[in-house]
């Protein structure tokens with residue numbers, strides 16, 4: 001080996017490690033961006049207009065979730081209650097909870113609908129029939145919505161800055177992993193369940209109209 | 210450590226690998242796709258509880274019952290009302306798309322006064338008070354100058370309280386010039402009047418008929434009550450009832466019929482006489498009806514046998530003799546066959562000889578005023594307002610001849626002759642009209658001979674439109690006093706044409722009026738009350754709704770609950786007795802003899818200059834009555850009818866070959882009445898030598914979705930006046946094509 005050859009081997013070994021180092025920097029940097037920074041930037045955090053206690057309400061009513069989230073005569077689902085339903089009980093302040101007082105003063109007395117942020121809102125072209133799932137297939141609300149009935153406070157509403165929808169649709173894991181059935185409300189979740197229960201994911205137009 | 214090119218590339222590879230292994234690209238892609246579904250400008254109906262209100266659609270003469278679905282105060286869907294006697298849950302494209310008109314950009318939102326030239330579209334808003342005062346001043350001027358007859362009014366129909374209030378207003382004001390738009394209602398009314406004694410309107414018991422012979426009637430193309438006919442057509446199919454369509458082109462109705470018989474346009478009367486000839490010759494008619502219940506049969510038969518030659522009929526109609534005999538035999542063998550006529554939707558009254566000949570076929574089978582037959586319906590007499598008291602001005606005005614000469618010595622059989630109005634105005638020596646009211650009709654657009662109408666319009670100094678949307682007639686008017694859209698107001702909707710039981714539907718508001726509109730009848734009441742004396746007295750109601758409630762009396766409650774009032778006892782409502790002079794069905798009375806002498810006027814232009822024959826056709830996908838297509842309906846037009854902005858002209862491939870034109874070629878069509886650029890569509894379903902174009906296109910209004918799409922076929926057609934009745938007969942025009 002000549003002197004010159006040795007020098008060139010050393011320098012190519014040195015430049016090889018530099019190249020690898022840059023690769024690692026790029027790799028780790030983008031992994032950090034993709035896994036940590038991107039999710040932080042993607043969601044903005046919003047609070048519900050009123051901190052709502054589901055647990056206390058569920059104890060007070062006779063018909064479970066359907067006491068407030070009921071089905072209309074034509075089978076359509078009423079969704080988040082309107083002020084007129086709340087007024088039945090909350091025409092006046094009932095207890096000592098400051099949130100209830102605020103609700104009565106700011107909304108009931110001013111006859112203004114509460115601008116609730118719906119965690120489960122889907123794009124408008126997606127059609128979903130609650131009655132078919134809850135009544136016909138006898139599914140429990142928790143399967144998709146989780147144990148929201150036992151919550152004492154409204155959870156933070158993480159709004160996707162691009163879609164405008166709640167993080168509840170995609171789920172807590174940015175990678176899309178699920179621990180519970182209610183961790184995501186994406187189409188794959190619907191498809192998996194449909195395939196299991198009915199043998200088919202169903203045609204596109206069943207939900208996309 | 211220096212970053213060279215290779216290090217930089219390596220960094221890039223690292224970033225690419227890291228990014229791929231992170232959720233970023235996949236999540237971003239998913240979010241962007243969802244973002245496109247959530248654009249704020251995409252219209253989304255409100256979410257919430259649905260409510261349903263039943264009403265009646267007024268967008269054509271069909272009078273379908275509708276169920277309007279609302280969320281909050283927003284109309285989101287219109288469906289056919291289940292169990293409704295006319296349409297039982299069915300609805301047409303136009304009715305279904307009503308919300309697009311209700312919320313559309315073409316609504317006239319407040320009273321408007323013309324600012325620029327007519328048709329320029331320049332308007333200034335005006336208050337209701339000032340607008341009504343302006344009309345009142347002009348009306349008062351007409352009365353003070355003893356010229357009340359210089360007011361005319363055009364309405365789409367003359368049935369129901371609102372048109373009748375307009376007629377009442379004109380009468381008490383002193384003008385005989387209340388005019389109804391032309392349609393087959395004119396010709397059927399006259400047919401029944403001549404043969405059975407009038408006045409009455411026609412009703413068909415298609416539900417119990419067992420053979421249908423249609424002379425060009427668009428059974429599924431909008432004839433009479435479109436949804437009713439659509440449903441009947443399906444019922445006939447289910448019950449294996451034969452339906453024969455005699456028509457020059459393969460329309461939808463012809464395509465769905467059991468048998469299609471192509472015929473030379475304008476020769477339907479001759480074919481009907483040919484069929485009658487076979488039935489009489491072979492003694493295939495109903496002897497009891499003919500002998501005991503009819504008059505003039507023997508004379509009629511003698512003349513028929515002497516004058517009608519089947520071979521000649523086959524030559525002029527293009528229908529083979531064997532086919533004529535086959536149809537005659539089938540018609541005769543059926544127990545309740547019905548023969549009908551009126552081309553397409555029935556917008557043109559047509560040839561009275563054809564109507565009489567076709568009705569004669571029904572009479573030969575004795576299928577008149579009985580189950581499964583054709584009957585004369587007496588009008589429901591629920592409008593029993595006190596007679597108007599006439600002052601001297603009104604009496605004098607009413608004694609003057611009608612401007613259209615209907616019901617005069619010139620045209621004794623016609624009640625209204627709207628199609629004559631343009632000609633009369635163009636030939637006037639001194640001004641004949643000062644003021645025109647137009648309600649629920651679009652004469653400026655929808656009458657054949659657009660060029661003449663445009664010219665005639667200039668002769669009318671002041672035109673008031675009551676339209677709730679900006680149609681052509683409104684665009685070329687001087688003042689628009691918009692009435693609410695039909696979903697925003699109450700009104701009675703009388704029996705649709707051709708329905709067999711007298712009925713009244715109740716149209717009711719499903720939402721509060723969106724804009725500053727006023728029911729036309731309320732405008733009329735307010736105008737009348739500004740006058741003193743008899744005019745005000747004839748309109749003593751506080752408003753239209755009170756007038757309606759008082760008029761309907763005990764029916765009001767039933768109608769509020771049920772949505773309609775229906776008299777289903779056939780024996781009571783179908784006129785059993787013939788009220789002709791003889792008291793029998795007339796085969797040949799004086800008037801019918803007169804009609805026999807009528808020959809169809811020659812079409813304008815020479816065959817050499819215009820070797821082709823252009824016929825218009827109707828489609829349920831193109832509204833061609835008083836309303837124009839809303840966007841959704843336009844979207845459904847097939848691309849062999851309208852391709853982008855070009856209308857397609859149907860031509861038989863043999864004719865096309867002889868002219869050297871190919872599919873989609875742009876050509877100029879010239880007729881003696883106008884010219885236009887159109888695109889060729891080769892169609893084997895049209896007879897050689899004929900060309901056909903859809904009605905209802907070429908609007909000057911209608912916004913981005915309709916304006917400038919296609920050509921108004923009326924601009925190529927000319928008016929053809931029947932010498933006997935004065936009715937419009939424009940069934941075709943001569944035409945020529947040239948490459949552009």
Ligand code: SF4
Nearest residue numbers: 266269271273301304
């Ligand atoms: S057929 Fe006429 S009345 Fe019936 S829904 Fe259609 S437009 Fe309305």
